[in-house]
Amino acid sequence: MKNLILLGGPGVGKGTQAKMLAEKYSIPQISTGDILRAEIKSDSELGKQAAGYMKRGDLVPDDLILAMIEKRLQEDDTANGFILDGFPRTIPQAEGLDSILARLERRLDGVVDIEVPYEKLVQRITSRWGCSECGADFNSLSSPPQVVETCDHCGGRLQQRPDDKEETVRQRLLVYREKTAPLIDYYKRKSLLKIVDGDKPVESVFAAVCNTLI
Ligand code: AP5
Numbered sequence: 001m002k003n004l005i006l007l008g009g010p011g012v013g014k015g016t017q018a019k020m021l022a023e024k025y026s027i028p029q030i031s032t033g034d035i036l037r038a039e040i041k042s043d044s045e046l047g048k049q050a051a052g053y054m055k056r057g058d059l060v061p062d063d064l065i066l067a068m069i070e071k072r073l074q075e076d077d078t079a080n081g082f083i084l085d086g087f088p089r090t091i092p093q094a095e096g097l098d099s100i101l102a103r104l105e106r107r108l109d110g111v112v113d114i115e116v117p118y119e120k121l122v123q124r125i126t127s128r129w130g131c132s133e134c135g136a137d138f139n140s141l142s143s144p145p146q147v148v149e150t151c152d153h154c155g156g157r158l159q160q161r162p163d164d165k166e167e168t169v170r171q172r173l174l175v176y177r178e179k180t181a182p183l184i185d186y187y188k189r190k191s192l193l194k195i196v197d198g199d200k201p202v203e204s205v206f207a208a209v210c211n212t213l214i
Helices: 014-023 032-041 045-056 062-072 090-101 119-128 167-181 184-189 202-212
Strands: 001-008 029-031 081-085 109-117 130-131 137-138 191-198
Touching: 001 014, 001 184, 014 029, 014 081, 014 109, 014 202, 029 119, 032 045, 032 062, 032 081, 045 062, 045 167, 062 090, 090 184, 109 184, 109 202, 119 130, 119 167, 167 184, 184 191, 191 202
Parallel strands: 001 081, 001 109, 029 081, 109 191
Antiparallel strands: 130 137
């Protein structure tokens, strides 16, 4: 069983690596950012509550996130493991996760912290594009589409996330430093932490992440 957390600042490649791990180990990627964006798209009550925080680059309140995760971790597809991508992001979220897992009689197997220099993150995120139709990810620097602003897979229009503007990315980085980086010590103290250099090609990072799981 693999119950994993991918930790790291905005744009380090958590989503990219989580998708690859999900495929390799046949376990679900649980991205709190993706769940929240789907809630906003469906105009749900949770989406309405989360939208303002996300647009500013701030964190959505812990109680909303913990309720969302507790529900998700009770779904059947997590029985053989899960990859948490973008959660936890604060010490109270990490403590809340410990309590949820204790209630579900499960435990964490590892926490992989992906590290990339901050300035490179701004560059990576502001050049990220996603397909509005099929959700495929492109990056004008590292994996550009063949035709500008058009999806290679379905021909859909490519768009940028509203929180990927440079000013908002800088706010997300500040929030990461203040609220999320302390989790590195939290998981180091629990002897669960592995560190991977994310400033390498995607496949090399993936090989390094998989190595930490052996
Ligand atoms: P979320 O969606 O989680 O965003 P994030 O953590 O800021 O992470 P990103 O999705 O921007 O980056 P990533 O690390 O997944 O990198 P990716 O693989 O896409 O959260 C968004 C917002 O939701 C938050 O700001 C907050 O408001 C709210 N939220 C979410 N979770 C929350 C929580 N737990 N508590 C409270 N609020 C929460 O890669 C980035 C780009 O780089 C891509 O274009 C990719 O192609 C490229 N790339 C990836 N790897 C490489 C590589 N090795 N080399 C070159 N390019 C690469």
